[in-house]
Amino acid sequence: MCGIVGIYLKNKKYNSQLGKFLTGMMNSMATRGPDSAGFAIYSSEKKKKYKYSVCSNTDQVKEISKKLSKQVKDIKVKSISDHLIIETAMKPKKFIEILKNYDELSLVGYGSCIEIFKQVGNPKDVVKNFSLEKFSGSHAIGHTRMATESAITTDGSHPYSTGEDECLVHNGSLSNHNNLRRSLQKKGIEIKSMNDTEVAAGYISNGLSDKKSLKETLLDGLKDLDGFYTFISGTKNGMAIVRDEIACKPAVVAETKDYVAIASEFQAMAHLPNVNSAKIFEPEPGKVYSWGK
Amino acid sequence: MNLNLKKESLRKVNETLQSIDRKSNKKIFKVSNPDGNHAICAGLKDEIEVTIDGHTGYYCAGMNMNANIIVNGNVGTGVAENMMSGTVHVKGNASQSAGATAHGGTLIIDGDTSSRCGISMKGIDIIVKGSVGHMSAFMAQSGNLVICGDAGDALGDSIYEANIFIKGKVKSLGADCEEKKMNKKDQNILRSLLKKASINESEIKNFKMYGSARKLYNFNIDNVSEY
Numbered sequence: 001m002c003g004i005v006g007i008y009l010k011n012k013k014y015n016s017q018l019g020k021f022l023t024g025m026m027n028s029m030a031t032r033g034p035d036s037a038g039f040a041i042y043s044s045e046k047k048k049k050y051k052y053s054v055c056s057n058t059d060q061v062k063e064i065s066k067k068l069s070k071q072v073k074d075i076k077v078k079s080i081s082d083h084l085i086i087e088t089a090m091k092p093k094k095f096i097e098i099l100k101n102y103d104e105l106s107l108v109g110y111g112s113c114i115e116i117f118k119q120v121g122n123p124k125d126v127v128k129n130f131s132l133e134k135f136s137g138s139h140a141i142g143h144t145r146m147a148t149e150s151a152i153t154t155d156g157s158h159p160y161s162t163g164e165d166e167c168l169v170h171n172g173s174l175s176n177h178n179n180l181r182r183s184l185q186k187k188g189i190e191i192k193s194m195n196d197t198e199v200a201a202g203y204i205s206n207g208l209s210d211k212k213s214l215k216e217t218l219l220d221g222l223k224d225l226d227g228f229y230t231f232i233s234g235t236k237n238g239m240a241i242v243r244d245e246i247a248c249k250p251a252v253v254a255e256t257k258d259y260v261a262i263a264s265e266f267q268a269m270a271h272l273p274n275v276n277s278a279k280i281f282e283p284e285p286g287k288v289y290s291w292g293k
Numbered sequence: 294m295n296l297n298l299k300k301e302s303l304r305k306v307n308e309t310l311q312s313i314d315r316k317s318n319k320k321i322f323k324v325s326n327p328d329g330n331h332a333i334c335a336g337l338k339d340e341i342e343v344t345i346d347g348h349t350g351y352y353c354a355g356m357n358m359n360a361n362i363i364v365n366g367n368v369g370t371g372v373a374e375n376m377m378s379g380t381v382h383v384k385g386n387a388s389q390s391a392g393a394t395a396h397g398g399t400l401i402i403d404g405d406t407s408s409r410c411g412i413s414m415k416g417i418d419i420i421v422k423g424s425v426g427h428m429s430a431f432m433a434q435s436g437n438l439v440i441c442g443d444a445g446d447a448l449g450d451s452i453y454e455a456n457i458f459i460k461g462k463v464k465s466l467g468a469d470c471e472e473k474k475m476n477k478k479d480q481n482i483l484r485s486l487l488k489k490a491s492i493n494e495s496e497i498k499n500f501k502m503y504g505s506a507r508k509l510y511n512f513n514i515d516n517v518s519e520y
Contacts, residue, residue: 247408247427250370250388266348266369267329276347280367282388282407285427 002171003029003123003144003264004158004251006232006239007272008291011258012138014273019135021272023127025261026142028268030123033144036157037126038118040167040234043137045113052086052095053116053161055154058104071098081129083108083117092164106155106192111165113137113236118157139292141234143169150195160198162189163205165236170197171249171264174227200225204233218242218288230283232262238292247285254278260291294319299326303333310360313339329369334362337379351388354381357398373400376417389426392419395436401490408445411438414455420490430457431467439486439500449503453510457503458483460496469509475502 005025009015022039030037058064061084065077068086072095076087084105088095092110099107109116117130123144127133143158150156159167174180174196181191181199189202203225207217214235221231222245230249232241241262243251254261254269256278261269269275283289296306306324313319324345327333331350334343337360345353348366357376364372367385376395383391386404393409395417402419408426411419416436424442431447433455443461450467456479457470475483479502484494 247389252369252388265329265350266367267331267350270328270348276366280348281386285408 001032001146003032003268004142004169004171004230004232004262005029005264005268006139006141006169006234006241006262008139008239008260009258010260010291014258015138016136018137018140019132021259021261022135022140022142023132024271025263025268026123026127026132026144028270029142029144029264032264033146034122035147035152036118036120036145036154037123037143038116038145038157038159038169039127039130039132039140039142040109040114040116040159040161041135041137041140042113042165042234042236043115043135045236046087047112048089049087050090050092050095050110050112051115052088052099052110053108053114054084054086054099054105055108055118056082056084056105060104064102064105068098068102080117080131082119083130085115108154109159109161109167111161111236114161114165114167114234116159116161116167118143118154118159120152120154120157139234139239141167141169141232141239149173149197150193155193156195158197159234160195160201162191162198162201163208166201166205166208167234168197168201168204169232170200170229171251172227172229172244174200174225174229176226180224196227200229200231208235214240215288215290222286230264235292238290240288240290241283242288243283243285245286251283252280253283253289254280294321295323295325297325298328298330298333303330307332307335310334310337310341310343313341315339327366331369334360337362340379348385357381367404372402373398373417376400386423387421391421392417395419397436399489405442411436411455414438418486418489420486420492422490422492424461427464428467430455430470433457437482437486439483439490441492441496449505451509452503452505454505456482458486458500459503460499460501463503466503469506470503471506473502473504475500 078085119126158169161167177196177199184202230243230251322343327347329350335355338358340359342361344363350369352371354362361380364383370388373381374393376398378398382401387406389407391406391410392400394413400419405423410425410429412431414433420439427445430449434453440459447467449470
């Protein structure tokens with residue numbers, strides 16, 4: 001099953017409530033995916049700074065921060081539940097190499113405005129553990145998982161991020177991911193898990209690095225990705241949704257002058273302001289819808 | 294009687310509507326704050342009128358018998374699925390599988406439906422004032438599907454003895470579905486259905502009818518090598 005949600009704020013007056021909106025959406029979708037959850041938050045860009053979202057499996061956060069600050073100048077480490085948000089001016093290529101020396105840390109995403117959190121457990125607990133309600137930002141994407149494809153681990157949870165400020169959540173399953181994983185890895189895209197969605201995320205990263213737009217990449221995906229899916233994909237400029245041609249996996253969009261919300265079911269959006277007067281529609285199969293700057 | 298889903302549980306509201314005192318005169322109900330909940334008004338069996346004020350989730354008015362249900366909003370997957378009798382009128386749009394497997398009654402949708410509208414329908418009359426998505430009337434066995442807008446891909450795939458009346462464009466027909474000539478009897482069926490949905494009868498001339506070519510579900514000796 002799985003539940004997917006996304007919200008893009010057109011009106012900045014709601015930015016401080018982004019986390020609160022997403023919390024309600026994810027809590028409502030807990031029934032569709034009770035075994036793990038995750039979310040990506042996009043907030044304002046910090047010029048010349050990168051944020052690295054890292055999952056840590058150790059209590060020794062202070063020791064690790066110290067060790068890191070010896071290797072990297074001007075570093076800020078914020079700890080939330082079992083995640084660290086590490087802020088530094090160091091470029092991704094260099095910093096990711098350094099991170100690889102830390103067995104107790106695994107990178108879940110990075111970029112100038114994205115922060116990603118994911119964890120095993122009921123979504124209602126996960127959003128509480130990370131205090132999602134307190135987050136602000138311009139857009140956010142979330143996922144509640146009912147595992148079918150790979151193990152119930154943090155590595156198997158969404159959102160997946162395989163490129164700077166990118167993320168992807170998925171309801172469905174892909175059948176040609178093994179083949180695609182091999183061909184993407186040959187092109188140098190790093191895919192860490194055996195999960196099908198991470199391959200789709202890698203596919204999108206590959207398209208974007210070829211200077212294609214998110215919309216073009218998702219349209220190409222209709223030919224190359226075999227299986228069932230509704231995808232919500234985020235970049236620092238906005239988000240997009242696409243459903244495969246068969247469209248078994250549900251999605252509803254509610255658009256007002258202030259925001260665009262996407263969810264697997266309408267009930268996830270029922271708490272949003274003025275939703276009853278929103279333009280509500282189901283994305284058509286094989287069509288890409290995108291919103292953003 | 295007003296039933297507020299913000300104050301009462303869904304189970305309680307459905308129980309109230311499912312266990313009507315037949316001696317009572319209370320026949321008109323309103324359900325407020327549906328907020329996309331699933332299975333609202335499922336399994337009603339009495340001649341009552343229920344108005345739902347807002348958007349509902351999956352299987353709204355499922356298995357309906359006798360009741361007249363009006364939704365002032367959109368409905369999720371499987372509205373009026375397996376309906377036996379009565380009327381369901383959706384003022385907004387419907388998601389996929391509207392009226393699936395329904396045996397009887399009337400389903401009116403003022404907006405559009407997404408895919409698989411009337412899938413495996415077994416006697417229901419469905420009138421959609423907007424358009425329907427792909428695979429509509431898939432394996433439809435009996436009843437009528439009236440579409441005032443357009444239809445998506447594979448309309449009437451593997452259809453049995455249901456009729457499809459459509460005013461707009463058909464993107465593509467499914468296997469074994471073909472256009473039929475409308476005779477007087479068919480026109481009368483369409484006329485009464487349009488009337489039910491308050492659509493002008495003069496529109497009849499703009500409709501085309503589709504049904505089964507009956508090549509797929511009858512055994513044909515020429516196809517023996519296919520088995």
